[in-house]
């Protein structure tokens with residue numbers, strides 16, 4: 154993938170785009186997302202679970218999705234600027250309204266506590282909690298305990314999860330500007346969680362956030378994401394680290410300081426959300442055939 158950088162281009166950009174993106178395609182993706190309904194028996198919801206290192210932009214991605222779909226900046230999911238451990242401590246479900254009639258989208262996003270670079274025992278707790286969330290055992294509002302995984306006797310433990318409680322796509326959220334700096338132990342945990350998802354038959358994809366911080370040319374113009382060799386390298390790097398195909402890794406710039414929605418940010422966010430739905434839906438259809 155990719156071409157060599159020509160002399161007229163800044164060194165971080167390559168001639169031939171390595172990523173295909175229709176910048177004017179926002180309307181198509183928006184319509185696809187608004188029209189989506191899960192087809193499986195008894196399924197009214199399509200649940201997307203976001204997990205990943207602390208401060209990677211999980212909650213910001215939820216705000217970005219809501220902002221892009223609703224056409225105005227949303228700050229529903231709490232976001233924090235400080236580096237003092239994970240800000241999100243609760244297992245929280247976000248539902249999205251479609252249009253002004255109060256209709257709710259079947260799409261449901263779940264936010265959770267970030268994966269910290271902590272002693273081994275605590276990381277195990279995190280991996281177990283992600284597994285429980287994927288199986289639908291964690292009820293909305295549960296406050297994570299970094300020292301113990303959710304107990305089966307806890308009031309927030311759902312003993313009999315239904316099809317709507319289970320996760321349909323697992324999304325790892327990773328800071329593109331720090332991919333190459335991820336501690337080995339954090340990479341191992343992401344691999345463990347990916348293995349658990351595979352065992353449970355849940356598709357896994359990755360969002361690389363903060364692409365504006367990862368490449369100065371993207372900061373200048375978001376459309377440069379398709380030709381940024383720096384970002385391409387980060388995608389390849391993460392693909393090799395975790396063993397996930399490059400075409401399951403999606404670059405995104407979240408809304409974080411903007412006061413108004415922006416067509417280019419929307420285009421990337423909506424296109425990524427569409428791919429999440431398509432990958433999850435394809436998987437559900439395949440499972441039905443088995």
Ligand SMILES: Nc1nc2c(ncn2[C@@H]2O[C@H](COP(=O)(O)OP(=O)(O)OP(=O)(O)O)[C@@H](O)[C@H]2O)c(=O)[nH]1
Pocket residue numbers: 206207208209210211212213214231232233234235238239240241242265266267268326362363364365366405406407408409410
């Ligand atoms: N420049 C830039 N900043 C971002 C982007 N996404 C998130 N941020 C910032 O990164 C910081 C952390 O974002 P959060 O959304 O709180 O990250 P999180 O993964 O939910 O973090 P925890 O809940 O603490 O685990 C905030 O200051 C955001 O404004 C992005 O795409 N670009």
Ligand SMILES: [Mg+2]
Pocket residue numbers: 211212213231232240241264
């Ligand atoms: Mg958060």
